Amino acid sequence: MRTMADIPRLGQSRFPDKIAISMGDDSLTYAGFNQQVNQAANNLIEMGVKPGDRVALFANNSLEYPVVVYAIAKCAAIAVPINFRFQVKELIFVLNDAEPMVLYVGSDLAALVSEALPKLKAPPKVVALENLAEGNITEPDVVVDPDSASMLMFTSGTTGFPKGVLFSHRSYLAVGHCLIIDGDLNHHDSVMIPLPLFHNGGLNALLMPSLMVGATAIVTERGFDPDEILETIQNSKISLTMLVPTMLAMLINHAGADKYNVSSLRKIWYGSSPISPTVLKTSMGLFDAGFYQVYGQTETGMNSILRPEDHVDHSQCTGREMISAELRIVDESGRDLAVGEIGEIISAQQPLGMIEYFRNQKATNETIRDGWIHTGDLARVETDGLFTIVGRIKEMIISGAENIYPKEIEDALMIHPAVREAAVFGIPDDIYGEAVCAAVVLQPGAQATDQEVIAHCEKHIARYKRPKKVEFHQELPKNAAGKITKNDLRSPHWASRNKAI
Incomplete structure (x- = not known):
């Protein structure tokens, strides 16, 4: 297995009749998946797609989505997954930057694409993702170089427009091998994918290694719905999944979560943002599973892991x-x-x-x-x-010549039983240069004053690190990938200053 193009072909030869991917009532065996990938790849070649061309996808999760991604790989072209939460301005930016030759679009996003097309420098050929044409099921006659570009992923863009990050086949397979070995993934696993397939977590951290080892991947349908997640674990006997901390928090706070049989779930990968100790501890009580924290960035790939045995003393x-x-x-x-x-x-x-x-x-x-x-x-x-x-x-705050790290304060805040979310940033201070400000979202029905929150922090961190100001919010601003955009919280405080530190 040297390239992403090899994954469907080898899956068919090793596990032809086994379910590779399912979503709702629909599924594809490994043989069926490879045949559909070949059809889509040969159709792309007939459209004129050549090695190195970009082919974009702008759609919600579906069975057709991975078919097209791996078809692009078999053409030695470059897949460009686009965040389906993007609005017209963001979509125009990404399409003008990537300049794809072909754009696969989900029917529910077609109107947005129609609005964007007249404003593009080089409009792509638009294809409906749900209506993939039938075609030749033989393996495409294309040589794929392991060091050639396989995918163009766009960063979250917390401070501006996203940047396109180019990856090779070799690097993605290396990430897959790491997750298989260090994340204890094998062909007996039933893997639930509750994440968007445009995202590295869903497409490359979960689906790709699942297909590499011959596991069965179950893609959820309704975004993140706690009942669907718990029902899927119960009914599909899910053994492994990946969740972000916000998802874990929603599951443990979901009324009736304990009525589901989730005993099949043995491995939970989590990451992408900090997790509160309370959420982690409660999650470990709900799920009798091994917890694996994975760390990485779009640019680096997944590169570190906190395995279950290390959670005992180093969570x-x-x-x-x-x-x-x-x-x-x-x-x-x-x-x-x-x-x-x-x-x-x-x-x-x-x-x-x-x-x-x-x-x-x-x-x-x-x-x-x-x-x-x-x-x-x-x-x-x-x-x-x-x-x-x-x-x-x-994000480091320099207050009175002391370096203060927001995450340390956020960790202290998240221990408070009334706090659901927290973001810490620096605001102007005439004496110290910067002061610590905490933006806090409380748990539903919970109450706390700013002085109570500050006093709580003083019990857990040095006094000079405590927030000088606490702001209470109904929700924190987030970008299309769900990450808190601290600049939106910070910038109003600096608007009247000539210089923000």
């Missing part, structure tokens, strides 16, 4: 390097730091990381230096080799 750590990963903690000059010292975490570009930012050499040069991807995450290495993320370089 707030990020994890250890995955089998093919190499991480370092460095200072601003690139010097490696000692155990316990805080610096930037950098990840070896090969074999897991990106090729480059698409058509953005400046950003590529800033991020990839001497074969290392600079993540912008601040971290330290513990004495036992575990990594702990403490925040983002750009």
Whole structure:
């Protein structure tokens, strides 16, 4: 298995009659999946798609989605999954940046595409995803280079428009192998995919390794619906899934969650954002499963994991390097730091990381230096080799010459029983330069004052780190990928200043 194009073909030869993917009442065996992939690939070739061309997908989850993704791989073309939550402005930006030759569209998003098309520099050929044409089921006569680009993924864009990140076949398969080995995935597993397939988590962290080993992947239909998730675990005897902390919080707070039989679920991968100790502990009570925290970025691929045995004493750590990963903690000059010292975490570009930012050499040069991807995450290495993320370089607060890391304060806030979500950032202070501000969302029906929240923090962190101001919100601003956009919280406080730190 050298490229993504090999995955459907080898799946058919190894497990022809086994269910590869199911969604609702529909399913595809490994043989059926490969045949549909071949049909779609041969149709793309007839449309004139050549190696290196971009082919985009703008659609909700469906069985056709992975068929087209792997068909693109068999053409040696580049798949461009687009966030289905994007509005017209974002869609126009991504399509103008990627310039796909073909765009597959879900029927419910067709009107949005029609609005965007007249504003594109090079409008693509638009194809309805639900109506894939029948065609030749033989393997396409295309040689796929493992080091060629396979996918163009766009970042979340928390501070502006997203950047396109280009990946090779080799790097994605390396990530898949890491997750299979370190995440204990095998062909006996039934894998639930509750994440969008445009997202790295759904498409490449869950579906791809599942297909690589011959497991059965069950894709959920209704976005994130707690009842559907719990019913799917019960009825499909799900043994492995991946959830983000927000999903875990919704499940443990869901009325009637305990009426479902979820005993089949043995492995839960989680990540993408910090998890509160309360949510993690309660989740471990609801699900009698091994918990695996996975860490990585769009640019780096998944590169570290906190396995179940490490959760006993180190549940707030990020994890250890995955089998093919190499991480370092460095200072601003690139010097490696000692155990316990805080610096930037950098990840070896090969074999897991990106090729480059698409058509953005400046950003590529800033991020990839001497074969290392600079993540912008601040971290330290513990004495036992575990990594702990403490925040983002750009989010660090400097107050009275002290470096304050928002994540440490957010962790303290999330221990408070009344707090559901929290985001910490710096605001202007005439004496100290910056002061700590906490934006908080309370649990439904819960009450707390700003002074109670501040007093709570003082019990868990040094006094100089405590919030000077607490803002209560009904909800926190998030981007299309569901990540909190702290700049939207921070910028109003700096609007009257000539310079934001």
